[in-house]
Amino acid sequence: MTVPSAPVLRAEHIGKTYQGRSRLFAQGTGVTALTDVSFEVGPGEILGIVGESGCGKSTLARIIVGLEQASVGRLVAGDATLVDVAEGVFVPPAARRIQMVFQDPYSSLNPRMKVGDVVSEGLRIAGETNRGLLADRVAGMLRLVGLPAEAASRYPFQFSGGQRQRIGIARALITEPRILIADEAVSALDVSVQMQILNLLLDIRDRLRIAVLFISHDIGVIEYLCDKVIVLAQGKIVESGAAGAVISEPSHAYTKKLIEAVPRIQD
Numbered sequence: 001m002t003v004p005s006a007p008v009l010r011a012e013h014i015g016k017t018y019q020g021r022s023r024l025f026a027q028g029t030g031v032t033a034l035t036d037v038s039f040e041v042g043p044g045e046i047l048g049i050v051g052e053s054g055c056g057k058s059t060l061a062r063i064i065v066g067l068e069q070a071s072v073g074r075l076v077a078g079d080a081t082l083v084d085v086a087e088g089v090f091v092p093p094a095a096r097r098i099q100m101v102f103q104d105p106y107s108s109l110n111p112r113m114k115v116g117d118v119v120s121e122g123l124r125i126a127g128e129t130n131r132g133l134l135a136d137r138v139a140g141m142l143r144l145v146g147l148p149a150e151a152a153s154r155y156p157f158q159f160s161g162g163q164r165q166r167i168g169i170a171r172a173l174i175t176e177p178r179i180l181i182a183d184e185a186v187s188a189l190d191v192s193v194q195m196q197i198l199n200l201l202l203d204i205r206d207r208l209r210i211a212v213l214f215i216s217h218d219i220g221v222i223e224y225l226c227d228k229v230i231v232l233a234q235g236k237i238v239e240s241g242a243a244g245a246v247i248s249e250p251s252h253a254y255t256k257k258l259i260e261a262v263p264r265i266q267d
């Protein structure tokens with residue numbers, strides 16, 4: 001009998017209301033971006049978070065990584081409570097061991113930094129100064145994402161979009177996060193390059209047993225990559241479960257609409 005692993009991340013009843021400063025929000029109503037969002041992701045599991053623009057995907061990612069405060073709810077990673085709004089718990093981003101890969105590899109890499117410095121930045125911020133150790137770790141990360149070690153001495157503009165996304169993944173993984181959040185990480189890439197990056201994420205998941213939250217508006221990509229999925233509409237989970245089951249037999253009209261809108265990736 002296999003014993004189920006403890007979740008790497010558990011979100012409990014997360015809610016977020018943005019309180020604007022403009023007169024539009026004068027009545028204290030604000031914008032409700034998330035309502036009662038709960039899910040779990042286990043080690044080596046890829047959870048897809050799918051929904052149309054404005055459904056709250058990026059807000060959820062920013063809350064998990066700690067760039068945004070939740071208005072209500074809890075986030076627990078393994079034994080550690082990262083967020084408990086009622087108890088006033090808020091673990092700062094640098095202490096969460098959660099890293100993000102962003103949509104646009106062109107703008108998310110500092111063009112004036114060599115790739116080696118881009119990739120090693122997280123370790124240097126954490127206080128690592130040993131140049132030999134940093135170079136070894138960078139070379140290992142570049143190898144992991146399928147780039148040659150010589151890439152370290154070049155600049156981001158010397159690489160293609162897919163290669164830059166590999167650099168972004170190496171940068172995210174160097175601090176050994178327990179969770180990787182990919183926010184529309186393949187949306188800016190051509191379809192064939194998308195497939196290469198999705199396959200790289202599968203390979204990394206298998207090798208590192210890391211948990212991945214994969215945020216996308218594209219249900220075809222979610223179907224190819226993810227074990228589980230939550231479908232967000234207007235900040236609420238309208239459907240969740242095993243990715244194959246949700247996509248082959250969607251029970252909610254919103255999920256059906258997402259499926260009809262996107263060509264399916266065949267493996």
Ligand SMILES: Nc1ncnc2c1ncn2[C@@H]1O[C@H](COP(=O)(O)OP(=O)(O)OP(=O)(O)O)[C@@H](O)[C@H]1O
Pocket residue numbers: 018020031032033051052053054055056057058059060
């Ligand atoms: N800083 C903010 N202040 C006020 N409202 C915000 C803020 N950020 C997001 N929102 C609102 O919260 C809701 C969810 O936005 P969010 O960016 O999380 O959605 P999304 O699904 O990631 O959309 P997209 O794919 O377009 O980025 C939207 O109604 C948005 O207008």
